[in-house]
Amino acid sequence: MNTAVSQQPDAGVLLELDGIGISFGGLRAVDDLSFKIRRGEIVGLIGPNGAGKTTVFNMITGVYRPTDGRIRWHGRDITGLAPHRIAEAGIRRTFQTIRLFQDMTVLENVIAGQHLKMRQSWWQGLLNTPAQRREERELVEHAMEVLQKLDLADVAHEIATSLPYGAQRRVEMARTLVAKPELIILDEPAAGLNEQESAGLNDTIRAIRDAGITVILVEHDMSVVMNVTDNIVVINFGKKIAEGKPAEIRSNPLVIEAYLGQDDEEEDDPLLNAVHDQVNA
């Protein structure tokens, strides 16, 4: 009998949230939330405005420490580790707001994302040793590979902030990917994209997964979520209300109710509008 295998019934699970919870004052922002993410999956984390999505990935990335439950990465407890330790362990995130360096090319912006890894060789850099030069060459080669995958190789030497909005978002993703994460959390990557750019985002997310990186997608744009995810976790008021394949989630009464139950002032929420469209179709 292979004991190594029998001791790991959940082989393939990369990240496990086990009953995590957190309160802000009297507000229970996330409560007893559990789900698992397997290597190579694209998992959507969705829910109405204020449901707790941002709080969940702030706990995963170490910004907030859960007051209850455990977070496991490769089976190892990482609950409460500092954000830089979690990043070094292989979990990285993108930001909703574009934070590119002005006056720097796409390639320079992407290489700047490598500072965590380059810190070791900074002193060697002053001496310009062969090892340093080789590391720099490898870094540029790797950055160009990432740019190729994200369809940015042709604009590698253009000023990043001069590119169309959708391309700038891809540069943001490339900066995160060049650090070779095992898991990337995409924070509303479709925000601000036009319809065509949003359709292109589906390809970008699949390209990330095809490069061997597991993806958590926090997104309001249903056309992206329903098209690219393997599995969706839906939360409302901090609790998981549904989990399953896109087709199951689309027709889940609890999910529809959660979105329809929102205040009128949230009518502009594109996810809510998409649910309305489905219900009215």
Ligand SMILES: Nc1ncnc2c1ncn2[C@@H]1O[C@H](COP(=O)(O)OP(=O)(O)OP(=O)(O)O)[C@@H](O)[C@H]1O
């Ligand atoms: N630092 C904080 N202090 C107090 N309350 C907070 C804090 N962060 C989040 N909250 C509250 O926790 C709840 C969940 O917020 P969160 O931002 O995680 O929701 P969300 O699903 O990401 O919402 P959205 O889709 O609007 O971004 C909300 O009621 C929010 O007001």
